[in-house]
Amino acid sequence: MRTRVITAVVALIVFIPVIVAGGIFIEVLTSLMAAVGVYELFKMRNLDIRSAEGALAILGSVFLVFPVKKYLTFLPTDANWVLFFLVVLGFLAMVVISKNEYTFEEAGFPILTSLYVGCGFQYLVQARGKSLLALLFALFIVWATDIGAYMIGRQYGSRKLAPSISPNKTIEGSLGGVVCAVVVALIFLLIYPAKEVFDKSLPIMLLFTAIFSMFGQFGDLVESAIKRFYGVKDSGNILPGHGGILDRFDSLLFVFPVMHLFGLF
Incomplete structure (x- = not known):
């Protein structure tokens, strides 16, 4: 746990100034x-x-x-x-x-x-090109999905989502992740109005958020399937305690292209 925390802190020290700049x-x-x-x-x-x-x-x-x-x-x-x-x-x-x-x-x-x-x-770069808020929105809903899926799945999960690919993921956790993402998106878009950031209405953005959350979870499952096929636990070890780059960005690799497809940047 200590290694995970240290890595996360160092990564944020590097990543935050870069995305702001x-x-x-x-x-x-x-x-x-x-x-x-x-x-x-x-x-x-x-x-x-x-x-x-x-x-x-x-x-x-x-x-x-x-x-x-x-x-x-x-x-x-x-x-x-x-x-x-x-x-x-x-x-x-x-x-x-x-x-x-x-x-x-x-x-x-x-x-x-x-x-x-x-x-x-590529679409991560385009999201930042649109605005810092567009990039932060994507990051927040993916993080909210991960946290919500973990917490709800751990507490209430019973039905397996994809047992042959990721045995610990549950349907309840997946739905909890979507709900958590929508709640976080609602708070974000009340502070930074959807019309100003994305030129979309609030209800449309909340619907989009649910879709993004599901695509993010699918991206996570795709990476799990790849790792299971090749018999590895993590994609790499560049981030001690967290695995590799693909372990951290697997969901976002799916979310950013979908956001672009929906005309958000």
Whole structure:
């Protein structure tokens, strides 16, 4: 417990000034976190991140996260996705150059890894680009979901949510997480009106919050499924007592793209 608390305090000391400052600071930090996320997935599958496919996978995730158009204004507005596709072409070139010793199927893992990690972190950067409040809103509802699901599940949970993937999660806990997220969102949006922050009405934002909470929990289950498949407890150990980057951001990797899809930033 002491290790968890120390890690959390240190992480907050680093993370809070970065998200407040925004701009290049959060863009660089988020790109680095995406690179670490790719490394963690490679390590789970016992692949060498120092290989050509490791370098390409990291490059692909960073191309998705870092807003290259902002600094290289001559590039098209969809430059992130074009650059990512060039990385995909690089993997396909490896298939040809190796004369199918490196196969199309093998290329699928690093490509999907880059997309999964890069896309989620890309929209974290976009959320901060919208406003600090937009980013904080997402963080608060995910944290509220986690805390609510844990507390309600521990106290009242009896029916398993997905026993073959995450045996400790319950339906009651999941519903408690959604309710807790909605309550926290209500308090947040009463202090910072929904119309001013997101240009949406309060009822719509509360409905959205319930949906975001469910997607966040699904993101958590996806990460649990990946770890169970590869037989690991945590995605990594970069955060002592908390696991890896993907352990901490698995829910947010799903929530941020959905928030973008719903037009919040």
